Amino acid sequence: MDSRIVLAVEDLSKTYGGDGFQVQALKKTTIELREGEFVVIMGTSGSGKSTLLNLLGALDIPDTGHIKLDGEKLEDVFTEPHSTRYRSEHIGFIFQSYHLLKDLTVEENIALPLILKDVPKQEIKKAVMKMLDDIGLTKWRKHRPVQLSGGQQQRVAIGRALITSPRIVLADEPTGNLDYNTSKEILNLLNRMQRQYKQTILMVTHDPMVATYGDRVLFFHDGQVVDEYICRKDQNDMDQILHRFRQIMVMPA
Numbered sequence: 001m002d003s004r005i006v007l008a009v010e011d012l013s014k015t016y017g018g019d020g021f022q023v024q025a026l027k028k029t030t031i032e033l034r035e036g037e038f039v040v041i042m043g044t045s046g047s048g049k050s051t052l053l054n055l056l057g058a059l060d061i062p063d064t065g066h067i068k069l070d071g072e073k074l075e076d077v078f079t080e081p082h083s084t085r086y087r088s089e090h091i092g093f094i095f096q097s098y099h100l101l102k103d104l105t106v107e108e109n110i111a112l113p114l115i116l117k118d119v120p121k122q123e124i125k126k127a128v129m130k131m132l133d134d135i136g137l138t139k140w141r142k143h144r145p146v147q148l149s150g151g152q153q154q155r156v157a158i159g160r161a162l163i164t165s166p167r168i169v170l171a172d173e174p175t176g177n178l179d180y181n182t183s184k185e186i187l188n189l190l191n192r193m194q195r196q197y198k199q200t201i202l203m204v205t206h207d208p209m210v211a212t213y214g215d216r217v218l219f220f221h222d223g224q225v226v227d228e229y230i231c232r233k234d235q236n237d238m239d240q241i242l243h244r245f246r247q248i249m250v251m252p253a
Helices: 049-056 082-090 106-116 121-134 150-162 180-197 236-249
Strands: 005-018 021-034 038-043 064-069 091-095 168-172 200-204 216-221 224-230
Touching: 005 049, 021 049, 021 064, 021 200, 021 224, 038 049, 038 180, 038 236, 049 168, 049 200, 082 091, 091 150, 106 121, 106 150, 121 150, 150 180, 180 200, 216 236, 224 236
Parallel strands: 038 200, 038 216, 091 168, 168 200
Antiparallel strands: 005 021, 005 064, 216 224
16 A cells, blocks of 8 residues: 555534534544545444545535645635536545436446546547446446446446546445445445555445455544554454444443
C-alpha cells in the first residue's frame, strides 16, 4: 500500500438544528486516507458516519474544518461550481439503494458519468464494455434495473461509480440490502477493483463481517473517532471488530 495521504479532513464539525433542538453530528474530526487504502467506518446510528461521507463528497457544508487533497487545502470545495467539479474529477459514490435510473439499460447507467463529462462516444463505448467485463455483466448490458437481482444492481452501481476512474470511492452501506452470499460477492468485487484501479475506498457499515474486508476500521461514537483497528486478514479480525463495536455501543453519549 502506498503511504501517501490522498485525502484528509482536519477539525471537521457539523451541527444540524431545527425548532428547539440541535444535534452535533461531527465534533472536530480529523482523518487521513492513504492512496489505495480500504477504510471502513463503523458506529451506532447517529454517530456521524454518513455525515462524514456527505462532507467528504462535498454534498454538505461543514461548520468548521477543511478537506485536503494531496496535501492541498481545498478552499472552495463546498461552493458551486467547485463542489460539482471536485466530485466529477475525484469522487465515486456507491449507495445502499443503488440509485440507478430505471428507464436506462445497464450500459447506459454505467455510461452516464462519462456522458455528463462530454467524453467522445467511441471512448465511452470502449470504457463501458471494459467495465461490464470487469463487473461480470456483459450478458446483461441491455437489461434494465428492474430485470436484475439486488446484487446485479449493486454491480451496476459500482461500475457507474468507477467508470470515471475516481481516486476516492465513498460507499454508504453498499451491502445493506443484500444477503450474506451476495454481500461477499460484492465485497470481493470491491477488493478486486481497489487493487486493479489503486483506488482509495471509504465504506460505512454496521456489519463486522463486512468490515473485515477493509484494511483499517475506524469506530465512530457521538461524532468522533474513538477507536481504530488494523485488519490482519486472519480469523481474529471478526472477533476483534465485533468486540470493539460492542464496547462502543454501550458508551455514554
